[in-house]
Amino acid sequence: MCGIAGEVARGRPANLAAVAAMTDSMVPRGPDSSGLWAREDVALGHRRLAIIDLSSHGHQPMHDPELGLTVAFNGCIYNYAELRRELLGKGYRFFSHSDTEVVLKGYKEWGDRVVEHLFGMFAFAVAETDSGRVLLARDRLGVKPLYWSDVVDGNGAGALRFASSLPALVAAGGVDTDIDPVALHHYLSFHSVVPAPRTILRGVHKLPPGTIMAIEPDGTRIEKTWWEPVFERSSERDGWSERDWQDAILASLRTAVERRLVADVPVGCLLSGGLDSSLIVGLLSEAGQHGLKTFSIGFEAAGGEEGDEFKYSDVIARHFDTDHHQIRIDTARMLPALSGAIGAMSEPMVSHDCVAFYLLSEEVSKQVKVVQSGQGADEIFAGYHWYPPMAHAADGDPDDALTRYRAAFFDRDHDATNALLQPSWRLDGDVAGQFARAHFSHPGADTATDRALRLDTTVMLVDDPVKRVDNMTMAWGLEGRVPFLDHELVELAATCPPELKTAFGGKGVLKEAARQVIPADVIDRPKGYFPVPALKHLAGPYLDLVRDALHSDSARTRGLFDSGTVNSMLNEPNGNLTPLRGNPLWQLGLLELWLARHVDGAALA
Template sequence: MCGLAGEFRRDGSRADVSAVERMAATMSDRGPDDSGVWSQGPTALGHRRLKIIDLSAASGQPIVDAAAGLTGVFNGCIYNYRELRAELQAKGHRFFSSGDSEVVVKAYAEWGLDFVDHLIGMFAVAISERDTGRLVLARDRLGIKPLYLAESPGVVRFASTLPALLAGGGIDTTIDRVALAHYLSFHSIVPPPRTILAGVTKLPPATVRVYEADGSTHERVYWDPAFGRAAERAGWSERDWQDALLDSLTTAVRRRMVADVPVGVLLSGGLDSSLVVALLAGEGQARSGLATFSIGFDAVGGREGDEFVYSDLVAKTFGTDHHQIRVPTGDLLPPLEAAVSAMSEPMVSHDCVAFWLLSQEVAKHVKVVQSGQGADEILGGYHWYPPLAGVDREQALETYAKAFFD
């Protein structure tokens, strides 16, 4: 996890470098290993780095490619960066680092605005063109990596977190009433492009937005998932679907092993994280000392506060370097403010403090972890999904709303 920030002036003045420095400084927790700021005329870019791929200074950011006339900042991980690097080298591009950040900039040099179509991974990117003066912002297909924006007639500012934008100053912090309605009815979710603040928006997922030097703006949505049934799969058996799912999950886990530092797993003992451990073990990760982490709490009202019996079993089965983190009830309230401060936007979940405490402990051992987060959304694990299986498509929205909306 890194953090990026920047400013693009549209009023003929030079970028406020000190504002970008303030914005980037708020993200030292996202990028504790290195920092950098670059400016040229109306554009300034800042970055905080967490070293995961290419631990050398060569992959420090902002990345400046003088030959191509490009400067970029990048937050995320490109899983196919090695393959892209080889392809770009074959096209004549020369590299000064061995990381994925430079691959992103070189991909833009080769394919222009279509560079995102070649990237497999999670990312937020800002690229400045020296010769045209344009600024390009892009976000990954699912919007895994955040990119917040504050726009006014004379200036555009952007950052990986909402608090970073506030540190730059001049933000309208009144509550967006439509966003508040979404927040209160839609399980604390504010869909893009809105945020809870009227003066801040989000770049939508799968979007490339271009700010031209003349002040004009245009954008492209480069990916739109199809939710219809695929005719070629109409005859699939249950086993066919199981095999396809296993193949996809294995690919996903394998891709996320791309790192020059050890990769651990947040192991709750549930199906999702246990499957991730099993798949990593199948890829040989356990032999290199796979670290797993589980958190548990005191029993309350006769209900167990942990699932250690399951996580211990998985850790033993696959021979992981397992860490049990026990949190007494009295330790839950003190970190509440810190947990809230770590959020880019307000959210609601009973396990927010638990995740914060778990992350604090995990950070003492590894920089990167895989987890089972998101599996319920994809595989219909929550209680509001099963009712949809028994209704016609025309009734799906009403059925979903009845089960999901607060």
């Protein structure tokens, strides 16, 4: 939907040229307009995707001289109309109908606690003109990204820069682009997830979800987590029956879907044919979205694995009479698209369906500017295969629960990770395992299943599926909205007894609720995933791409991976899949391809 950028300098004026460079690098995120604002040591930049009428909603960065505030905002506040009425009642004057101005006035009224009043997805920066104080904020589930970096200019003066994408920070220069060895171990162990605040680059960080960072006038930084879900049973729901839970969850999801219809343009839906996206289509139909545009994508089969689920998406399209579009991708089109998908990644993302979302978004953006999708349901309602075994973990023993979780989710253990790396990149401590153990031991989750769900909801979901959808849709100026990540729905689901969620092979309570809306043959089908077989069964030009990346001059110079191990993997490229059925060779190749594009390429620019 948008991209924001900025600099808070120390001991010198803000570098407006650097902010402009960051803003210019994010044109795909906001192709319709741009703006810059600067005052002494603070500068803000903005790129905008117009899903509303700009003439009535104002331009960004938005400056209010009466309040002495300026904001650069990325996202969508679904309750902005209610907040606007409330603030009007408190005497505030409005000059637009935008959620951006609501954030500005809301900050004046509530200060840092404005975030608690906002329902939606957002990342923003508010600057106080007189004091120079700046507040950075990110939404509860991290749907909208926010990266930051400390930089020092040639005269030794420092600054904090921030942007909606990591490559935008690199584009402005002055960033330490060395590999963070701890992040590298996370990437190779924790299924390519690098938890906040780290990124794969030592000099770039990301604000965690549900977090604010205040940069005070004296340069002091104060970071605070302002939201986290509690995975415990609620006394007020002790007497609920299974049907009570189903009805409450369906009502909450219905509200979430309706909230995300706010736009001055038609809203479409990505329809995979699975339970989650099918249910959203059904609820959109209930909400009066007749002739809804729906989109499905499929690939050529490879390694005996089918590359599409059209037979299921067709059932939903017919049932709700949608304006349905099947997008079929052959190798001739997919292989070149990999370069674009990697270029769109703010961080290296190994999930095969990145290129699927990239190509899907390209086609969808030709017809609509806003889509809803079903990401998040598996993490919120226990749809993955590793949740049911958690119920058998020893009571109150986080180590037993963690062992079960790691066996299902981690790509490799600590020893195998070290064996994959050259000696200079090996670590003594199992950093990924220690991170997961700390999460499992943290209070606020009743059972082993709750602990796994909390870790996946607050970390894995944010830095894999959610980031994937944001990056790939925004590459084409398409806004993706995710009803399953409505924070009220997430809070409700977190209190739901885990056995109701893990029932019927996972997402039991959601499946039973969905029977009120969508056909049973879609609900009772075997669970599917967004398949891109050619990246799972590497052969031909895809294998050549990976081999060339791992044998490139820049890869040799970086010296991340043990050459003997890499050559063994290349000799048998499909012989050993990860526990999540991914190709470990693609994981290595993707990292080198991403570094070549975003680090090596930036250095040559």
